[in-house]
Amino acid sequence: MTGSRYLAESLHAYGVSHVFFVPAVVLQAMAEMEDFGIRRVMTHGEKAAAYMADGFARASRRPGICLAQNIGASNLAAGLRDAYMARSPVIALTGGPTPRSHYRNFYQEIEDFTQFDPVTKFNARVEDPERLQDLLRQAFRTATSGSPGPTHLQLRGALGDSLEAEGDYTLVVEETHSRVPAYRPAPDGGDIKRALDMIAKATRPIIVAGGGVTISAAEAELRALAERLNIPVATSLNAKGSIADNHPLSVGVCGTYSRACANRAVAEADLVFFVGSRTGSQVTTNWTIPAPGTAVIQLDIDGEELGRNYPNSVSLLSDARIGLRMLLDAAVSKSATERCAWLTRIGALVEEWRALETPLLTSSAEPMRPERLCQAISDALPENGTVVVDTGHSGIWSGTMIDLNRPNQRFLRCAGSLGWSFPAAIGAKCALPDTPVVCFCGDGAFYYHIAELETAARFGLNLVVVVNNNAALNQEIPLFDKAYGGTQRGRAGEMWRFRPLDFAKIAESFDCAGIRVNRPQDLDGALRHALTLNRPVVIDATTDVNALARPAWGRPKGAY
Template identity: 65%
Template structure:
């Protein structure tokens, strides 16, 4: 059998696995990158290791395939920090870094510092590759770990500052297990008895609600979850990760629940006599720190990870299985059960939604200048193409987008930052690489946009045509109430230097990077600017000048 270099094996493995892009900062796997020249893989050189991890995360979440990010040894710590979001989002990202060699350890080699364990808390699998002969099997294991069960990141540290050990030769074949090239790798069937018990409880509940989590999206189970809600006449709320499972104007849609939430969704989940969580970790955000639903509410939980079943609520029924398969089985059985009358409950939930919309309407239709963020979100929702994708940052960006942007078509998608401010813009570039034929809009605050603004050059250089709307209030205005409290009720002196930015025109900044820039100060100009941006076929930044004092409402609690 002819020998191949580990670099060639690496390149062929990614190509045979369906990987179309790698995101990296040189110098790492140089021969491997060269081997990709004729294999159909786009090599996207970025300006920061964290940005490469965020792009790989966006790519993975949009495509369902592992996203690949790479950095040389000295950049590994930055890359591990970027994997935090992929871990929080259960995203199948695979990170490749250089590492020490046996001959250099303990000798003060240039730029050498042991960082391998930094990857332990942000990955499912963290392994060293000290010999080219181990690269094939450890690549397969990284893909297995990233795509099996609850997805998540993996890391391979390849010996040599630039992973030079991969340049060694081996006679091992490049073997790709296609099962592990996308999520979910397996669809475990639930136990029939658990499904029967869940169907029995659902049939008797008069005020049930379904809460769809991120596992619904990664499993591709949105159609099954919606079919269950419609067949049994049950309201459906979602986590931020599952926004889009049901269109926002559907009669059963309660909205996004938890901390970054619509008040009508929280009221629905708090008022329910049974909550069915599907593909949700039942974490602090989706439950607003385990208050929505309150303790003591009957809960059914469907999850692919047995460790999550009953973690945060005492389940009446725990169903272990893939979200798509388990929901379909539940619907099959539940259809045979006589259902309680839920007409009054549906009417009540509809009232919650109408009341919330009435309260928000003055902000959504505001003609104020500087603009209200809610008004910008309405324009985004009204102009988003039927196959459009919204990618959003965290903080106020997450709150405004999850609550105020209406998704009206089942083919639209919503992908949100799972943790770190600044993720949204580079994350959206990864999404666009995965979905090149679909319109992608990034919604970011100015504070978040500053983090990775250099990636505008990356977008222009590679033609990654994302439309970015910057909610520009020249501040980190979400911090204003916190500093009010810190000063005992009223800020004084130079307090605003801790949260206020300079007044920057991001449209001009975008133009200097080779992108299209637009500045919008009047809400009447929003729709036209957005439609022009989608038609531009270039990276576009819309600088939307908004009200510094606009604050998101606190989440509803009883």
């Protein structure tokens, strides 16, 4: 068969339902996909295609596929940055140079292969078309094994057209690599016992759940273990939703985008159990919470991460679900009375935080407070709903202020690339067509890929985009205040302000529904109505440009 047919058959056999791309690339393979019902989602930019594949992968826990011709490869590589940071299984295919075109000023040819090195787990050239057989399997194998991540194959020919030739192809598919986690390694039994002994002796233990919990779909096991041992749970942004925000053991998101009660709880703990977390700077507030010297247990599927940032008292090399199940099976229940003082303290911290933030969450101020938008999303998002959020202020406000209390609600967050959320929400909706999907972003983020409104309309994707519209990148205000020595002057606003625009009208021009909300009392009705419409909806919510997210709670200097 041709390599084109082999690619189409292989993707189908791996369960791929959508590919995201900018034409023209692997044209014959795209035509062959017609026979297998694979939806080919043409986007308005390669970065958007990568973000859509990323959102698809995170929502479905299956590899997302994105493609670009040679001239668009650099843009696709840039789009993989977020997937790499978030450990998302995305497989990228691009065109590339041929031996005949090298060193001859071939049209649009730049050797960009190495640009994929820092943003992939596996980066390979398919120099002989028949090597697609083993290299495509390796791309799926690497993307889904251990800690997931993006992979890239460069095909010969600017459009990847080397696959159009016939060759000897045998379809071999490793179905275990059609999802994450592909394998679920179990921890050593002795390490399980040592971990439980440490937890039993701790006076103030806490669990910090990371993205590995959600990748492994270990939410039920996390909650069950916390309840059996009466241990409070904080989460990273990647694990938000793994325990309900109103659960008595939940303290919220910790780190730099965090609830003060979560950081304070982790700071006061005498034992921190990281589950599926790489203990990076964001979840630990730049490695200050927990303080150096705090006893740490860490469970992770990637052995290289065990003890990377904190010397572990016990390391558990394991898939999150399997490891938590083994702990659960071996654990002896800990009554609430045994940790009464600690649980009382946790309840007081959470209550204090809610008392501080409730006036903002329920504010009737105009222009609106962004926290009020988050409250409206909390109230309107139904069970099984998924919220997809951007970075910066959007990540802080949504991670701290949106409550996920209904069954099977999901939270997909940007790992750091402003503008990610809207294309990622499109990808998530493709993966979960029967699931309500709400995107929360600022106007600065929405501008990045606003053209994808046409894509959403073209495919009839009924997602809801809530735009926190303050006509500015207002998170930069304190930075420019400092740069100007305290008070901005002259034309400083040119560096962070936009012209006021009505995104609802823009949405309507793309044949989407648009709703503009200026008053907080109209938010709830607008969101509930938007979720009933069978089309893409943009809610333009005008908010106060001077509303800034609270900085993360940190230890006072000299506290340790």
